[in-house]
Amino acid sequence: MNQTNQIWVTEFLLLGLSNDPQTQLLLFVLFMGVYLATVLGNLLLISLVLIDLQLHTPMYFFLCNLSLADLFFSTNIVPQALVHMLCKRKVISFVGCTAQLLLFLIFGCTQCALLSVMSYDRYLAICDPMHYPLIMTWKVCSHLALACWASGILVSLVDTTFTLQLPYQGDNKIAHFFCEAPALLILASADIHKAETAIFLMGVVILLVPVSLILVSYGSIIVTVVRMKTTSGRVKAFSTCGTHLLVVILFYGSAIITYMTPKSSKEQGKLVSVFYAVINPMLNPLIYSLRNKDVKRAFRNVANGIKPFRP
Numbered sequence: 001m002n003q004t005n006q007i008w009v010t011e012f013l014l015l016g017l018s019n020d021p022q023t024q025l026l027l028f029v030l031f032m033g034v035y036l037a038t039v040l041g042n043l044l045l046i047s048l049v050l051i052d053l054q055l056h057t058p059m060y061f062f063l064c065n066l067s068l069a070d071l072f073f074s075t076n077i078v079p080q081a082l083v084h085m086l087c088k089r090k091v092i093s094f095v096g097c098t099a100q101l102l103l104f105l106i107f108g109c110t111q112c113a114l115l116s117v118m119s120y121d122r123y124l125a126i127c128d129p130m131h132y133p134l135i136m137t138w139k140v141c142s143h144l145a146l147a148c149w150a151s152g153i154l155v156s157l158v159d160t161t162f163t164l165q166l167p168y169q170g171d172n173k174i175a176h177f178f179c180e181a182p183a184l185l186i187l188a189s190a191d192i193h194k195a196e197t198a199i200f201l202m203g204v205v206i207l208l209v210p211v212s213l214i215l216v217s218y219g220s221i222i223v224t225v226v227r228m229k230t231t232s233g234r235v236k237a238f239s240t241c242g243t244h245l246l247v248v249i250l251f252y253g254s255a256i257i258t259y260m261t262p263k264s265s266k267e268q269g270k271l272v273s274v275f276y277a278v279i280n281p282m283l284n285p286l287i288y289s290l291r292n293k294d295v296k297r298a299f300r301n302v303a304n305g306i307k308p309f310r311p
Contacts, residue, residue, distance in 0.1 A: 008167070008168065008169055009094060009168040009169060009170075009172045009187075010093065010094050011091050011092065011093045011094060011172065012091070012092050012093075012094065012097050012172050012173070012174050012179070012187075013089070013090060013091060013172055013173045013174065014084055014090040014091075014092055014174050014176060014177055014178065014179075015090070015173055015174060015175050015176065015177075016081075016084055016085065016090055016176075016177045017177050017270060017274070024085045024086075025085070027085055028082055028085040028086060031078055031081060031082055031085070031278060032082060034078075034278055034279060034282050035074060035078040035079070035082070035278075035282075037282045037286075038070065038071070038074045038078075038281045038282040038285075039071065039074070039075075041282060041284075041285035041286055041289070042067040042068070042070050042071040042281070042284070042285050043071070044285065044289075044299075045063070045064070045067045045285040045288065045289065045295070046064050046067050046068060046071075048295060048298045048299060048302065049061070049063065049064045050064070051298070051302060052298035052301065052302070054294065054297075054298065055294060055295070055298055058121050058136045058138075058141045059118070059121055059122070059125070060294075061138075061141050061145070062114055062117055062118045062121060062141070062144075062145065063118070063288060065110075065114055065145050065148065065149075066111060066114045066115070066118070066284065067284065067285060069107045069110045069111045069114065069152075070107075070111065070280075070281035070284050070285070071281070072103070072107045073104070073107035073108060073111065073277070073281055074277070074278065074281040074282075076100060076103045076104055076107065077100070077104065077178045077277050077278070078277075078278060080092070080100070080178065081177045081178060081278075084177070092179065094168075097174075097179040097184070098160065098164055098179075100178060100179045101159075101160050101163065101164070101179045101180065101181065101184070102156055102157075102160045103156075104178070104179070104180065104277075105152070105155060105156035105159050105160060105181075106149075106152045106153055106156040107152065108152070108255070108276075109151060109152035109155040109156055109206045110148050110149050110151070110152030111152075111251060112152075112206045112207060112210050112251075112252070112255070113147070113148035113149075113151045113152060113206065113210060114145075114148045115210065115214065115247065115248050115251065115252070116209075116210035116211075116213050116214055117144050117145075117147075117148055119213065119214040119217040119218060119248070120213065120217055121136060122217065122221060123217040123218075123220055123221055124136060126221050126224055126225065127220050127221060127224045151206065152206075155202045155205065155206045158198060158202050159181055159198070159199050159202050160181075162194065162195040162198040162199065163181045163184055163185060163195055163199070164184075165195075166185070166188040166189070166190050166192065166195060167188065167189045167190050168184075168187055168188060168189060169189040170189065171187050172187065173187075174187065175270070176269075176270055176273070177270065177273075177274075178273075178277070180258075180273060181199055182199075182258065182259070182269065183269070199259065200259070203256075203259040207252065207255060207256055207259065208256075210252075211248075211252055211256075214248055214252075218245060246287055247283075247284055247287055247288075250275075250276075250280055250283060251276060251280055254272050254273075254275045254276035254280065255276055257272050258272050258273065258276075
């Protein structure tokens with residue numbers, strides 16, 4: 001047997017998105033711009049929610065948690081990708097890869113759960129407005145947010161354990177720009193069927209189940225909105241829910257393509273990952289800010305030095 005196959009991997013080489021120096025420089029500029037917009041956008045949204053007392057509602061509480069998860073999610077991946085775009089040898093240690101995979105799954109899975117909870121919040125606000133304040137108390141909101149983060153940690157531990165318990169010997173070149181489970185499993189020196197099954201089942205739990213709940217919630221919302229007598233009520237309801245639904249489609253669509261569909265080409269997998277790991281965290285605060293009157297009002301008040309007041 002070849003001796004190199006007996007050597008346990010202690011570090012991985014990330015092949016990145018391109019080997020061409022000019023392309024890497026262009027990607028560096030693009031990724032840097034997207035990352036700065038992600039950090040500034042999410043920090044601004046979190047700050048507005050904390051400062052403006054009129055945004056102290058369940059919807060913006062969950063939105064604040066989503067922005068926090070987006071911020072950590074992007075910071076776990078993009079800074080290292082930027083450094084590697086300026087390096088010839090894109091190395092990450094086995095421990096570093098483990099940490100990146102674990103954190104990537106924690107924050108990504110937490111986002112999945114939060115989007116589902118946010119759809120339930122909108123369902124109650126529109127379909128049962130009389131009981132909404134009684135149901136969505138701050139205690140309930142806190143417990144739901146904690147459950148989202150706990151589910152992210154649980155799924156992450158399962159996926160990371162099944163992925164990294166496999167032996168990695170010989171080949172250490174990851175055809176990706178960060179450590180992601182599907183790209184790592186290709187390098188395993190053993191049967192990966194159990195790991196793939198575990199990851200698929202966790203995908204069902206954290207992707208398909210929340211998507212199903214979201215579809216049920218929005219089905220009920222659409223029926224309720226259609227039955228509204230006033231046009232202004234319909235417009236307001238669709239505007240609020242349309243924003244959330246757009247975020248759901250962008251995030252879940254790309255994540256399901258990666259984890260719940262038959263294996264695609266390496267290049268296609270990397271491109272999809274770029275969208276949900278780099279671009280999507282930037283889009284969320286932009287979508288909620290540009291389409292939300294309350295957030296725009298809060299920003300104008302802060303910019304003009306107007307003190308927030310209780311509604």
